[in-house]
Amino acid sequence: MDSSLKEDDAVLFIDRKRRRYLKRLRRGRRITIRGDIPADELIGLPEGSRVRLSSGEFFLVLRPTYADLVPNLPRQAQVIYPKDTGPMLLWGDVFPGASVIEGGIGAGAFTIALLRAVGPAGRVISYEVREDFARMARDNVAAYFGPAPQWTLRIADIYDGFEETGVDRMFLDVAEPGRALTSAARALRFGGVLVCYVPTALQLKDTVDALEASPHFGEVDSFETLLRHWQVKGLSVRPLHRMVAHSAFIIVARRVAV
Template identity: 50%
Template sequence: MLLEPGRQFHTHRGAIPHDDLLGQPEGIVVRSTGGTDYLALRPLLADFVLSMPRGATVVYPKDAAQIVMYADVFPGARVLEAGAGSGALSCALLRAVGDAGRLVSYERRPDFAEVARRNVEAFFGGPHPAHTLRVGDLAESAERGMDRVILDMLAPWEVLAVAAEALIPGGVVCAYVATTTQLSRTVEAMREHGAFAEPAAWESMMRDWHVEGLAVRPGHRMVGHTGFLVTARRLAEGVTAPPRRRRPAKGSYPAAAEDTATDTPTGVGGEGAPAV
Protein backbone atom coordinates (compact mmCIF):
# COMPACT_ATOMS: atom_id res chain seq x y z
CA MET A 1 0.00 0.00 0.00
CA LEU A 2 1.30 3.44 -0.95
CA LEU A 3 0.40 6.42 1.22
CA GLU A 4 -1.46 9.22 -0.53
CA PRO A 5 -2.67 12.57 0.86
CA GLY A 6 -6.36 12.57 1.72
CA ARG A 7 -6.73 8.76 1.61
CA GLN A 8 -7.52 6.38 4.46
CA PHE A 9 -6.49 2.87 5.46
CA HIS A 10 -9.52 0.95 6.69
CA THR A 11 -9.43 -1.73 9.37
CA HIS A 12 -12.18 -3.59 11.25
CA ARG A 13 -11.48 -1.19 14.13
CA GLY A 14 -11.77 2.05 12.24
CA ALA A 15 -9.87 4.00 9.61
CA ILE A 16 -6.40 5.57 9.77
CA PRO A 17 -5.85 8.75 7.68
CA HIS A 18 -2.77 8.54 5.47
CA ASP A 19 -2.07 12.15 6.47
CA ASP A 20 -1.32 10.92 10.01
CA LEU A 21 1.54 8.85 8.59
CA LEU A 22 2.93 10.97 5.76
CA GLY A 23 6.16 12.69 6.73
CA GLN A 24 6.38 10.88 10.06
CA PRO A 25 9.22 8.56 11.15
CA GLU A 26 8.71 4.83 11.47
CA GLY A 27 7.79 3.51 14.88
CA ILE A 28 5.08 6.03 15.74
CA VAL A 29 1.69 5.11 17.20
CA VAL A 30 -1.45 6.28 15.39
CA ARG A 31 -5.05 5.99 16.52
CA SER A 32 -7.86 4.79 14.27
CA THR A 33 -11.27 6.46 14.12
CA GLY A 34 -12.50 3.56 16.27
CA GLY A 35 -10.07 4.45 19.07
CA THR A 36 -7.55 1.60 18.52
CA ASP A 37 -3.83 2.37 18.64
CA TYR A 38 -1.59 0.98 15.88
CA LEU A 39 2.20 0.86 15.62
CA ALA A 40 3.24 2.17 12.19
CA LEU A 41 6.27 0.52 10.53
CA ARG A 42 7.30 -0.09 6.95
CA PRO A 43 6.88 -3.75 5.97
CA LEU A 44 10.03 -5.87 5.83
CA LEU A 45 10.72 -8.06 2.81
CA ALA A 46 9.45 -11.07 4.79
CA ASP A 47 6.19 -9.23 5.48
CA PHE A 48 5.83 -8.26 1.82
CA VAL A 49 6.45 -11.81 0.60
CA LEU A 50 3.81 -13.34 2.83
CA SER A 51 1.17 -10.82 1.74
CA MET A 52 2.05 -10.29 -1.93
CA PRO A 53 -0.33 -11.30 -4.75
CA ARG A 54 0.53 -14.82 -5.87
CA GLY A 55 0.57 -16.76 -9.08
CA ALA A 56 2.80 -19.67 -8.10
CA THR A 57 3.52 -20.58 -4.48
CA VAL A 58 6.14 -18.28 -3.00
CA VAL A 59 9.52 -19.34 -1.64
CA TYR A 60 9.13 -18.81 2.11
CA PRO A 61 11.42 -16.27 3.79
CA LYS A 62 13.27 -18.95 5.77
CA ASP A 63 14.21 -20.75 2.54
CA ALA A 64 15.00 -17.56 0.60
CA ALA A 65 17.37 -16.53 3.40
CA GLN A 66 19.16 -19.90 3.24
CA ILE A 67 19.39 -19.73 -0.54
CA VAL A 68 21.04 -16.30 -0.36
CA MET A 69 23.49 -17.51 2.32
CA TYR A 70 24.31 -21.06 1.22
CA ALA A 71 24.38 -20.27 -2.49
CA ASP A 72 26.64 -17.38 -1.43
CA VAL A 73 24.83 -14.71 -3.45
CA PHE A 74 26.96 -11.60 -3.06
CA PRO A 75 26.80 -7.93 -4.16
CA GLY A 76 27.63 -7.72 -7.85
CA ALA A 77 26.97 -11.42 -8.51
CA ARG A 78 25.59 -12.65 -11.83
CA VAL A 79 22.69 -14.96 -11.05
CA LEU A 80 20.51 -17.11 -13.28
CA GLU A 81 17.09 -18.04 -11.85
CA ALA A 82 14.40 -20.49 -13.01
CA GLY A 83 11.46 -20.10 -12.47
CA ALA A 84 10.42 -16.70 -11.27
CA GLY A 85 7.10 -17.85 -9.77
CA SER A 86 5.53 -14.94 -7.90
CA GLY A 87 8.80 -13.01 -7.61
CA ALA A 88 9.46 -13.61 -3.89
CA LEU A 89 12.87 -15.20 -4.41
CA SER A 90 13.68 -12.67 -7.14
CA CYS A 91 13.24 -9.86 -4.58
CA ALA A 92 15.64 -11.57 -2.16
CA LEU A 93 18.21 -12.21 -4.90
CA LEU A 94 18.01 -8.64 -6.19
CA ARG A 95 18.51 -7.34 -2.66
CA ALA A 96 21.65 -9.49 -2.44
CA VAL A 97 23.22 -8.71 -5.84
CA GLY A 98 22.44 -4.99 -5.69
CA ASP A 99 22.34 -2.52 -8.56
CA ALA A 100 25.80 -3.60 -9.74
CA GLY A 101 24.82 -7.27 -10.04
CA ARG A 102 22.68 -9.10 -12.55
CA LEU A 103 19.67 -11.38 -12.14
CA VAL A 104 18.23 -13.15 -15.17
CA SER A 105 14.94 -14.84 -14.28
CA TYR A 106 13.20 -17.38 -16.52
CA GLU A 107 9.51 -18.19 -16.14
CA ARG A 108 7.67 -20.52 -18.51
CA ARG A 109 4.17 -19.22 -17.78
CA PRO A 110 3.39 -15.68 -18.98
CA ASP A 111 0.75 -15.16 -16.27
CA PHE A 112 3.21 -16.07 -13.52
CA ALA A 113 5.87 -13.86 -15.11
CA GLU A 114 3.49 -10.90 -15.06
CA VAL A 115 2.69 -11.47 -11.37
CA ALA A 116 6.43 -11.70 -10.61
CA ARG A 117 7.15 -8.50 -12.54
CA ARG A 118 4.45 -6.56 -10.70
CA ASN A 119 5.57 -7.83 -7.29
CA VAL A 120 9.23 -6.98 -7.91
CA GLU A 121 8.31 -3.49 -9.12
CA ALA A 122 5.93 -2.98 -6.20
CA PHE A 123 8.62 -3.87 -3.67
CA PHE A 124 11.43 -1.83 -5.23
CA GLY A 125 9.20 1.05 -6.33
CA GLY A 126 9.79 0.37 -10.04
CA PRO A 127 11.86 -1.85 -12.36
CA HIS A 128 15.11 -2.99 -10.74
CA PRO A 129 18.18 -2.07 -12.85
CA ALA A 130 19.77 -5.48 -12.32
CA HIS A 131 16.71 -7.55 -13.27
CA THR A 132 15.92 -9.21 -16.58
CA LEU A 133 12.73 -11.29 -16.66
CA ARG A 134 12.27 -13.64 -19.60
CA VAL A 135 9.22 -15.69 -20.50
CA GLY A 136 10.52 -19.03 -21.68
CA ASP A 137 12.30 -22.24 -20.74
CA LEU A 138 15.71 -22.21 -19.09
CA ALA A 139 16.68 -25.01 -21.48
CA GLU A 140 16.71 -22.34 -24.21
CA SER A 141 19.11 -20.08 -22.28
CA ALA A 142 22.50 -19.21 -23.74
CA GLU A 143 23.72 -17.36 -20.62
CA ARG A 144 27.39 -17.78 -19.79
CA GLY A 145 29.73 -16.51 -17.10
CA MET A 146 27.16 -16.73 -14.30
CA ASP A 147 28.31 -16.93 -10.69
CA ARG A 148 25.20 -18.66 -9.38
CA VAL A 149 22.29 -20.67 -10.79
CA ILE A 150 19.10 -21.01 -8.71
CA LEU A 151 16.57 -23.65 -9.79
CA ASP A 152 13.04 -23.43 -8.37
CA MET A 153 11.26 -25.78 -10.74
CA LEU A 154 9.61 -29.20 -10.92
CA ALA A 155 12.45 -31.05 -12.65
CA PRO A 156 15.81 -29.30 -12.03
CA TRP A 157 17.68 -32.44 -13.16
CA GLU A 158 16.53 -31.72 -16.73
CA VAL A 159 18.51 -28.46 -16.92
CA LEU A 160 21.76 -29.39 -15.17
CA ALA A 161 23.62 -29.32 -18.48
CA VAL A 162 22.41 -25.75 -19.05
CA ALA A 163 23.38 -24.81 -15.50
CA ALA A 164 26.85 -26.30 -15.96
CA GLU A 165 27.36 -24.37 -19.22
CA ALA A 166 26.20 -21.14 -17.60
CA LEU A 167 28.34 -21.37 -14.45
CA ILE A 168 31.93 -20.27 -14.01
CA PRO A 169 34.31 -22.78 -12.32
CA GLY A 170 33.64 -22.68 -8.59
CA GLY A 171 30.14 -21.29 -9.14
CA VAL A 172 27.18 -22.62 -7.17
CA VAL A 173 24.04 -24.33 -8.40
CA CYS A 174 21.18 -24.38 -5.89
CA ALA A 175 17.94 -26.33 -6.39
CA TYR A 176 14.76 -25.89 -4.35
CA VAL A 177 12.42 -28.90 -4.50
CA ALA A 178 9.33 -29.96 -2.57
CA THR A 179 9.35 -33.78 -2.38
CA THR A 180 11.77 -36.54 -1.42
CA THR A 181 11.55 -38.09 -4.90
CA GLN A 182 12.54 -34.76 -6.47
CA LEU A 183 15.33 -34.45 -3.91
CA SER A 184 16.72 -37.91 -4.65
CA ARG A 185 16.58 -37.47 -8.42
CA THR A 186 18.22 -34.04 -8.27
CA VAL A 187 21.12 -35.19 -6.08
CA GLU A 188 21.78 -38.34 -8.12
CA ALA A 189 21.62 -36.38 -11.38
CA MET A 190 24.21 -33.92 -10.06
CA ARG A 191 26.49 -36.81 -9.15
CA GLU A 192 26.05 -38.47 -12.51
CA HIS A 193 26.50 -35.31 -14.57
CA GLY A 194 30.20 -35.02 -13.76
CA ALA A 195 30.50 -31.22 -13.77
CA PHE A 196 29.66 -30.74 -10.09
CA ALA A 197 31.29 -31.54 -6.77
CA GLU A 198 29.44 -33.68 -4.22
CA PRO A 199 26.05 -32.01 -3.54
CA ALA A 200 24.75 -31.08 -0.10
CA ALA A 201 21.04 -31.47 0.72
CA TRP A 202 18.98 -30.31 3.69
CA GLU A 203 15.74 -28.75 4.91
CA SER A 204 15.07 -26.21 7.66
CA MET A 205 12.21 -25.81 10.10
CA MET A 206 11.38 -22.68 12.08
CA ARG A 207 9.57 -22.61 15.42
CA ASP A 208 8.77 -19.49 17.41
CA TRP A 209 9.04 -19.32 21.19
CA HIS A 210 6.81 -17.71 23.80
CA VAL A 211 8.93 -15.69 26.24
CA GLU A 212 7.14 -14.00 29.14
CA GLY A 213 9.27 -13.72 32.27
CA LEU A 214 9.96 -17.25 33.47
CA ALA A 215 7.29 -18.66 31.15
CA VAL A 216 9.52 -19.75 28.27
CA ARG A 217 8.12 -22.42 25.99
CA PRO A 218 7.95 -23.31 22.30
CA GLY A 219 5.08 -21.90 20.29
CA HIS A 220 2.12 -24.05 19.37
CA ARG A 221 2.65 -23.48 15.64
CA MET A 222 5.72 -23.68 13.45
CA VAL A 223 6.77 -23.40 9.83
CA GLY A 224 7.70 -27.01 9.21
CA HIS A 225 8.56 -28.57 5.87
CA THR A 226 8.36 -26.18 2.95
CA GLY A 227 11.04 -27.58 0.65
CA PHE A 228 14.47 -29.16 0.32
CA LEU A 229 17.60 -27.29 -0.74
CA VAL A 230 20.46 -28.83 -2.72
CA THR A 231 23.71 -27.04 -3.51
CA ALA A 232 26.79 -28.08 -5.47
CA ARG A 233 29.93 -26.35 -6.80
CA ARG A 234 30.90 -26.25 -10.47
CA LEU A 235 34.15 -28.07 -11.20
CA ALA A 236 36.78 -26.74 -13.57
CA GLU A 237 36.45 -28.04 -17.13
CA GLY A 238 37.78 -31.57 -17.52
CA VAL A 239 38.17 -32.17 -13.78
CA THR A 240 36.72 -35.23 -12.04
CA ALA A 241 35.68 -34.84 -8.42
CA PRO A 242 37.30 -37.11 -5.80
CA PRO A 243 35.09 -40.10 -4.88
CA ARG A 244 32.84 -39.83 -1.87
CA ARG A 245 34.48 -40.90 1.39
CA ARG A 246 31.53 -42.84 2.75
CA ARG A 247 30.11 -45.97 1.18
CA PRO A 248 26.32 -45.93 0.65
CA ALA A 249 24.28 -48.24 2.84
CA LYS A 250 23.31 -51.57 1.28
CA GLY A 251 20.07 -51.27 -0.61
CA SER A 252 20.59 -47.58 -1.41
CA TYR A 253 21.00 -48.40 -5.09
CA PRO A 254 19.72 -51.18 -7.39
CA ALA A 255 21.87 -54.30 -7.20
CA ALA A 256 23.30 -53.76 -10.70
CA ALA A 257 24.54 -50.32 -9.72
CA GLU A 258 25.89 -51.13 -6.25
CA ASP A 259 29.41 -51.99 -7.42
CA THR A 260 29.73 -48.64 -9.19
CA ALA A 261 28.07 -46.68 -6.37
CA THR A 262 30.45 -48.09 -3.74
CA ASP A 263 33.60 -48.05 -5.84
CA THR A 264 35.88 -45.92 -3.64
CA PRO A 265 39.67 -46.28 -3.59
CA THR A 266 41.12 -47.81 -0.42
CA GLY A 267 43.29 -45.57 1.72
CA VAL A 268 44.19 -45.44 5.38
CA GLY A 269 41.47 -47.25 7.30
CA GLY A 270 39.68 -48.09 4.06
CA GLU A 271 38.50 -44.50 3.50
CA GLY A 272 38.20 -42.88 0.10
CA ALA A 273 40.14 -39.93 -1.28
CA PRO A 274 40.66 -37.06 1.17
CA ALA A 275 38.35 -34.07 1.00
CA VAL A 276 39.84 -30.87 -0.39
Protein backbone atom coordinates in the same frame (compact mmCIF):
# COMPACT_ATOMS: atom_id res chain seq x y z
CA MET B 1 18.12 6.68 5.56
CA ASP B 2 15.33 9.15 6.41
CA SER B 3 12.88 7.28 8.66
CA SER B 4 9.80 9.37 7.89
CA LEU B 5 6.93 7.69 6.03
CA LYS B 6 6.61 8.73 2.38
CA GLU B 7 3.88 8.80 -0.21
CA ASP B 8 3.47 5.35 -1.86
CA ASP B 9 5.37 3.56 0.93
CA ALA B 10 4.20 0.02 1.68
CA VAL B 11 3.53 -0.13 5.42
CA LEU B 12 2.35 -2.70 7.92
CA PHE B 13 -0.36 -1.81 10.40
CA ILE B 14 0.13 -4.04 13.47
CA ASP B 15 -2.64 -4.37 16.04
CA ARG B 16 -2.49 -5.23 19.77
CA LYS B 17 -2.59 -8.96 18.98
CA ARG B 18 0.29 -8.46 16.50
CA ARG B 19 -1.94 -9.13 13.50
CA ARG B 20 -0.47 -7.49 10.41
CA TYR B 21 -2.18 -5.58 7.57
CA LEU B 22 -0.08 -4.56 4.56
CA LYS B 23 -1.23 -1.19 3.12
CA ARG B 24 0.11 1.50 0.80
CA LEU B 25 0.20 5.22 1.60
CA ARG B 26 -1.64 6.83 -1.34
CA ARG B 27 -2.15 10.59 -1.08
CA GLY B 28 -5.83 11.59 -0.89
CA ARG B 29 -6.90 8.03 0.04
CA ARG B 30 -7.97 6.50 3.35
CA ILE B 31 -6.48 3.42 4.98
CA THR B 32 -9.26 1.12 6.12
CA ILE B 33 -8.82 -1.79 8.54
CA ARG B 34 -11.23 -1.68 11.48
CA GLY B 35 -11.94 2.03 11.30
CA ASP B 36 -9.93 4.24 8.98
CA ILE B 37 -7.45 7.11 8.76
CA PRO B 38 -6.44 9.43 5.88
CA ALA B 39 -3.11 8.32 4.38
CA ASP B 40 -2.07 12.01 4.32
CA GLU B 41 -2.03 12.03 8.14
CA LEU B 42 0.64 9.29 8.11
CA ILE B 43 2.93 10.75 5.45
CA GLY B 44 5.78 12.52 7.24
CA LEU B 45 5.37 10.63 10.55
CA PRO B 46 8.42 8.69 11.78
CA GLU B 47 8.34 4.98 10.94
CA GLY B 48 7.37 3.12 14.14
CA SER B 49 4.63 5.60 15.08
CA ARG B 50 1.47 4.47 16.84
CA VAL B 51 -1.63 5.85 15.13
CA ARG B 52 -5.28 5.89 16.13
CA LEU B 53 -7.96 4.93 13.60
CA SER B 54 -11.53 6.34 13.57
CA SER B 55 -12.65 3.31 15.64
CA GLY B 56 -10.33 4.39 18.48
CA GLU B 57 -8.07 1.36 17.96
CA PHE B 58 -4.30 1.98 17.92
CA PHE B 59 -1.94 0.43 15.35
CA LEU B 60 1.85 0.40 15.14
CA VAL B 61 2.99 1.48 11.65
CA LEU B 62 6.24 0.07 10.24
CA ARG B 63 7.65 -0.53 6.78
CA PRO B 64 7.74 -4.35 6.32
CA THR B 65 11.02 -6.19 6.61
CA TYR B 66 11.64 -8.85 3.93
CA ALA B 67 10.36 -11.56 6.31
CA ASP B 68 7.22 -9.52 7.00
CA LEU B 69 6.63 -8.82 3.33
CA VAL B 70 6.86 -12.31 1.83
CA PRO B 71 3.81 -13.88 3.55
CA ASN B 72 1.77 -10.82 2.48
CA LEU B 73 2.97 -10.69 -1.13
CA PRO B 74 0.25 -11.07 -3.81
CA ARG B 75 0.91 -14.53 -5.29
CA GLN B 76 -0.41 -17.40 -7.37
CA ALA B 77 2.42 -19.86 -6.68
CA GLN B 78 4.17 -20.97 -3.49
CA VAL B 79 6.95 -18.57 -2.48
CA ILE B 80 10.30 -19.55 -1.02
CA TYR B 81 9.85 -19.13 2.74
CA PRO B 82 12.03 -16.47 4.41
CA LYS B 83 13.45 -19.22 6.70
CA ASP B 84 14.95 -20.78 3.54
CA THR B 85 15.83 -17.54 1.75
CA GLY B 86 18.63 -16.61 4.15
CA PRO B 87 20.39 -20.02 4.05
CA MET B 88 19.92 -20.20 0.25
CA LEU B 89 21.60 -16.82 -0.23
CA LEU B 90 24.47 -17.85 2.07
CA TRP B 91 25.00 -21.42 0.83
CA GLY B 92 24.46 -20.11 -2.70
CA ASP B 93 27.16 -17.56 -1.87
CA VAL B 94 25.45 -14.58 -3.49
CA PHE B 95 27.61 -11.47 -3.21
CA PRO B 96 27.37 -7.80 -4.25
CA GLY B 97 28.15 -7.59 -7.95
CA ALA B 98 27.34 -11.28 -8.69
CA SER B 99 25.56 -12.39 -11.87
CA VAL B 100 22.72 -14.77 -10.98
CA ILE B 101 20.15 -16.78 -12.94
CA GLU B 102 16.84 -17.62 -11.30
CA GLY B 103 14.64 -20.36 -12.80
CA GLY B 104 10.95 -20.14 -11.85
CA ILE B 105 9.95 -16.70 -10.62
CA GLY B 106 6.48 -17.30 -9.12
CA ALA B 107 5.48 -14.17 -7.24
CA GLY B 108 9.00 -12.74 -7.36
CA ALA B 109 9.66 -13.17 -3.64
CA PHE B 110 13.09 -14.69 -4.12
CA THR B 111 13.81 -12.27 -6.97
CA ILE B 112 13.52 -9.39 -4.50
CA ALA B 113 15.97 -11.14 -2.14
CA LEU B 114 18.42 -11.69 -5.02
CA LEU B 115 18.17 -8.09 -6.21
CA ARG B 116 18.93 -6.86 -2.70
CA ALA B 117 21.86 -9.25 -2.33
CA VAL B 118 23.61 -8.57 -5.66
CA GLY B 119 23.12 -4.80 -5.35
CA PRO B 120 23.26 -2.25 -8.18
CA ALA B 121 26.54 -3.64 -9.56
CA GLY B 122 25.14 -7.17 -9.89
CA ARG B 123 22.84 -8.80 -12.39
CA VAL B 124 19.76 -11.01 -11.94
CA ILE B 125 18.24 -12.85 -14.90
CA SER B 126 14.92 -14.53 -14.12
CA TYR B 127 13.32 -17.19 -16.34
CA GLU B 128 9.58 -17.82 -16.10
CA VAL B 129 7.43 -19.95 -18.39
CA ARG B 130 4.06 -18.36 -17.48
CA GLU B 131 3.31 -14.82 -18.59
CA ASP B 132 0.68 -14.26 -15.88
CA PHE B 133 3.18 -15.18 -13.14
CA ALA B 134 5.82 -12.98 -14.76
CA ARG B 135 3.39 -10.05 -14.79
CA MET B 136 2.60 -10.48 -11.09
CA ALA B 137 6.30 -10.79 -10.23
CA ARG B 138 7.07 -7.65 -12.25
CA ASP B 139 4.36 -5.77 -10.31
CA ASN B 140 5.66 -7.09 -6.97
CA VAL B 141 9.27 -6.14 -7.75
CA ALA B 142 8.17 -2.64 -8.84
CA ALA B 143 5.96 -2.20 -5.77
CA TYR B 144 8.21 -3.69 -3.09
CA PHE B 145 11.76 -3.33 -4.44
CA GLY B 146 11.53 -0.38 -6.84
CA PRO B 147 13.37 0.33 -10.07
CA ALA B 148 15.67 -2.59 -10.93
CA PRO B 149 17.84 -1.85 -13.98
CA GLN B 150 20.05 -4.80 -12.99
CA TRP B 151 17.14 -7.22 -13.54
CA THR B 152 16.20 -9.05 -16.76
CA LEU B 153 13.02 -11.11 -16.94
CA ARG B 154 12.81 -13.71 -19.71
CA ILE B 155 9.56 -15.48 -20.54
CA ALA B 156 11.04 -18.86 -21.46
CA ASP B 157 11.16 -22.51 -20.48
CA ILE B 158 14.40 -23.30 -18.64
CA TYR B 159 14.37 -26.84 -20.07
CA ASP B 160 15.06 -25.17 -23.48
CA GLY B 161 18.30 -23.70 -22.10
CA PHE B 162 19.67 -20.37 -20.91
CA GLU B 163 20.92 -17.49 -23.08
CA GLU B 164 23.71 -16.45 -20.68
CA THR B 165 27.16 -17.91 -20.13
CA GLY B 166 29.72 -17.27 -17.39
CA VAL B 167 27.18 -16.57 -14.63
CA ASP B 168 28.33 -16.85 -11.01
CA ARG B 169 25.26 -18.39 -9.36
CA MET B 170 22.03 -20.16 -10.34
CA PHE B 171 18.84 -20.87 -8.36
CA LEU B 172 16.22 -23.32 -9.67
CA ASP B 173 12.77 -23.48 -8.08
CA VAL B 174 11.05 -25.73 -10.64
CA ALA B 175 9.69 -29.29 -10.50
CA GLU B 176 12.57 -31.09 -12.25
CA PRO B 177 15.84 -29.19 -11.87
CA GLY B 178 17.70 -32.38 -12.83
CA ARG B 179 16.40 -31.95 -16.40
CA ALA B 180 18.15 -28.59 -16.72
CA LEU B 181 21.65 -29.63 -15.64
CA THR B 182 23.32 -29.70 -19.04
CA SER B 183 22.14 -26.19 -19.88
CA ALA B 184 22.83 -25.04 -16.30
CA ALA B 185 26.43 -26.24 -16.72
CA ARG B 186 26.71 -24.29 -19.98
CA ALA B 187 25.47 -21.08 -18.30
CA LEU B 188 27.48 -21.32 -15.06
CA ARG B 189 31.17 -20.45 -14.88
CA PHE B 190 33.59 -23.03 -13.43
CA GLY B 191 33.36 -22.88 -9.65
CA GLY B 192 29.86 -21.38 -9.89
CA VAL B 193 27.17 -22.46 -7.42
CA LEU B 194 23.86 -24.11 -8.28
CA VAL B 195 21.05 -24.17 -5.70
CA CYS B 196 17.87 -26.20 -6.26
CA TYR B 197 14.71 -25.94 -4.14
CA VAL B 198 12.33 -28.93 -4.26
CA PRO B 199 9.45 -29.78 -1.90
CA THR B 200 9.33 -33.60 -1.97
CA ALA B 201 11.75 -36.40 -1.09
CA LEU B 202 11.34 -37.97 -4.55
CA GLN B 203 12.36 -34.69 -6.21
CA LEU B 204 15.30 -34.49 -3.81
CA LYS B 205 16.45 -37.99 -4.80
CA ASP B 206 15.97 -37.40 -8.55
CA THR B 207 17.86 -34.10 -8.42
CA VAL B 208 20.77 -35.43 -6.36
CA ASP B 209 21.03 -38.56 -8.57
CA ALA B 210 21.15 -36.35 -11.66
CA LEU B 211 23.82 -34.10 -10.11
CA GLU B 212 25.94 -37.07 -9.03
CA ALA B 213 25.68 -38.57 -12.53
CA SER B 214 26.70 -35.29 -14.21
CA PRO B 215 30.40 -34.74 -14.97
CA HIS B 216 29.78 -30.97 -14.68
CA PHE B 217 28.83 -30.82 -10.99
CA GLY B 218 30.45 -31.83 -7.70
CA GLU B 219 30.32 -31.13 -3.95
CA VAL B 220 26.60 -31.92 -3.80
CA ASP B 221 25.01 -31.14 -0.45
CA SER B 222 21.35 -31.41 0.62
CA PHE B 223 19.62 -29.96 3.67
CA GLU B 224 16.42 -28.49 5.03
CA THR B 225 15.88 -25.75 7.57
CA LEU B 226 13.65 -25.89 10.64
CA LEU B 227 12.67 -22.67 12.36
CA ARG B 228 10.74 -22.77 15.62
CA HIS B 229 9.52 -19.57 17.26
CA TRP B 230 9.25 -19.36 21.06
CA GLN B 231 6.72 -17.76 23.33
CA VAL B 232 8.43 -15.72 26.04
CA LYS B 233 5.64 -14.40 28.24
CA GLY B 234 5.85 -14.29 32.04
CA LEU B 235 6.57 -17.83 33.22
CA SER B 236 5.42 -19.34 29.94
CA VAL B 237 8.71 -19.78 28.12
CA ARG B 238 8.28 -22.53 25.56
CA PRO B 239 8.23 -23.24 21.81
CA LEU B 240 5.07 -22.11 19.99
CA HIS B 241 2.71 -24.99 19.26
CA ARG B 242 2.65 -24.27 15.53
CA MET B 243 5.48 -24.06 13.03
CA VAL B 244 6.12 -24.51 9.31
CA ALA B 245 7.41 -28.03 9.78
CA HIS B 246 8.35 -28.55 6.14
CA SER B 247 8.79 -26.26 3.18
CA ALA B 248 11.33 -27.75 0.77
CA PHE B 249 14.76 -29.34 0.46
CA ILE B 250 17.74 -27.22 -0.56
CA ILE B 251 20.38 -28.83 -2.76
CA VAL B 252 23.69 -27.07 -3.37
CA ALA B 253 26.31 -28.11 -5.96
CA ARG B 254 29.44 -26.59 -7.55
CA ARG B 255 30.13 -26.33 -11.28
CA VAL B 256 33.37 -28.23 -11.81
CA ALA B 257 35.74 -28.29 -14.78
CA VAL B 258 35.57 -31.67 -16.51
